[in-house]
Amino acid sequence: MRFGDGAAGDAIVELAAVTKKYGSVAALRGVDLLIGTGEMVAIVGPSGSGKSTLLHMIGTLDRPTAGRVRVAGHDVAGLSDRELSALRARHIGFVFQQFHLAPGVSALDNVADGLLYSGAGLKERRKRAREALERVGLGGRAGHRPHQLSGGEQQRVAVARAVAGGPDLLLADEPTGNLDTAAGSGVLALLDELHRAGTTVAIITHDLDVAARAPRRVRVRDGLVVADERAGAVGR
Amino acid sequence: MSGLVPARLGPRDVVRTGLAGLRTRPARAALSALGVAIGIATMVAVIGISSSSKEDLLRRLDRLGTNLLTAKPGSTLFGDQAELPETAPEMVRRIGPVTGVGATGEVDATVRRTDRIPVEVTQGIAVQAASPDLLATLGTGTASGRWLNAATERYPGMVLGSEAARRLGVDAAGGRVFAGGRWFVVLGVLRPAELAPEIDRSALVGWDAAERYLGFDGHPTTIYERSTDASVNDVRDVLARTVSPEHPEEVEVARPSDALRAKAEAAGAFAGLLLGLGAVALLVGGVGVANTMVVSVLERRREIGLRRSLGATRGQVRTQFLAESLLLSASGGAAGAVLGAAVTAGFAAAKGWPPVLPAWAPAGALGATLLIGTVAGLYPAVRAARLSPTVALAAV
């Protein structure tokens, strides 16, 4: 484990000796990882190396088989499923490779429904959804339904949904995997912007250029973190 | 304490999530709601129709009264047909609370449209002698022409019961019919006598005329008697003895309204079978809803995963699918109740019944659909809630 990157209180994500097994398959085999508040981290590695599993651990979508996960100051092991749900609703936003937008529902309501579990009323949800859509540059497309939007626009709607609740942590699993280069860089620029505005961002990517641009790269292989590089520093 | 408490969804938001799935697949939702609707409509209509029919019978009973008694000859000790004394109607009239007495006496003759028709052809029509006050006692009247009076009861004239007239092809008074080897003028045609359907199938002749032209022996075969409502039972107790003081055991006393009352009671019982049929249809509808819900959960695993990633608790996912199932079956139930009520109204109108739908029928229908929605939705909802978020998200 690396220390000295900042006090533990500064870290929004702390993984210590995290193992995740699916039956006999070990997807993660003892991962230590600290992500400081406000950081932007690119997670890279070959297919099947455990990147998505790692992101699920960070996002509290699943519990580790062994090891400790702390997110936003909460030890996941000590939380009930209800508390984990509340943690996700309050602190974490997800963006997936498939956009997971509800068909036949306007962009505005797709984003607004993402706030359903935050406890806001419908009017408040729509207001915040409109603001989020404006942030991703789709203010004018609020009334459009997913099939009327391009792939890049759909993913931007999904990003708006993820950030509308003002999460501390934004997790993206190959957000550009289904997009062409131009649309992909639009979405990445958006994530970059959110990072600059203070959101902690962790993004899984296969795109080496994208990874190279990130201030920090975590390299995963066979369920282990094999490299943790920062811009301007040389990896071990 | 972690201080992490999931937000509660208000009722409106629960309905919103429940509607989400139905809105994306309206045709499927409509079809599975239709299954419930058919079951509910059947049950509501069965209840409505039998209630309307019963109400109609009870109203008729009210109108016709329950104070009419009949006395007929039974059989003698030796099994022969008994005979009522000729004086019987007069004796009955002397019972204190009796307000009206009428009598008919069977005549051994057949009535035919013309003299060309063979004498054996009865067409199920009985030729009977009738006392003048029969009509008033039965509480019916003539549809055409006149009832027997002091003058016409001596002449070869007939008053036809409604069914008898129809079978003889007589529309109105004025024509003639052939009986006992001679022509009889049709004096009148009666309206249906609901408490005495045997009169409908009779051709009635005056007492004297029957004796003179048709060989009638003068013995009454049915005595109709009305009394005050309060004394019906008292009169019933003494009627047989009054009619035939020497052989009261040979007299059969009956209350014609009892048949109507029994019919009214039966209207409810008969509905039981059809109700069972409706329940089966409803059950099939419920299975349809359950099927739709199972498929819906399977198809929407990624949505479930997404909602979990957005912070939905297991309980909220369960509630969402339960709400969807309830909305599905309740909308089917509501449509079915309306349809059932409409069928009741239409059927009652066609039959001339007062449309009656007891309030417990739609209330019960609502209860049944809520129960069905819960039962049908519970298993899929629980399965949806148990899905691990990561597995749900990875679903194709």
Ligand SMILES: Nc1ncnc2c1ncn2[C@@H]1O[C@H](COP(=O)(O)OP(=O)(O)OP(=O)(O)O)[C@@H](O)[C@H]1O
């Ligand atoms: N639910 C599961 N059940 C069984 N095995 C699983 C499950 N999820 C992941 N695995 C296995 O764990 C390993 C890591 O999977 P993971 O999805 O984390 O890889 P990844 O790095 O995201 O790959 P890719 O780049 O292809 O998305 C793989 O060998 C995978 O087969």
Ligand SMILES: [Mg+2]
């Ligand atoms: Mg992956």
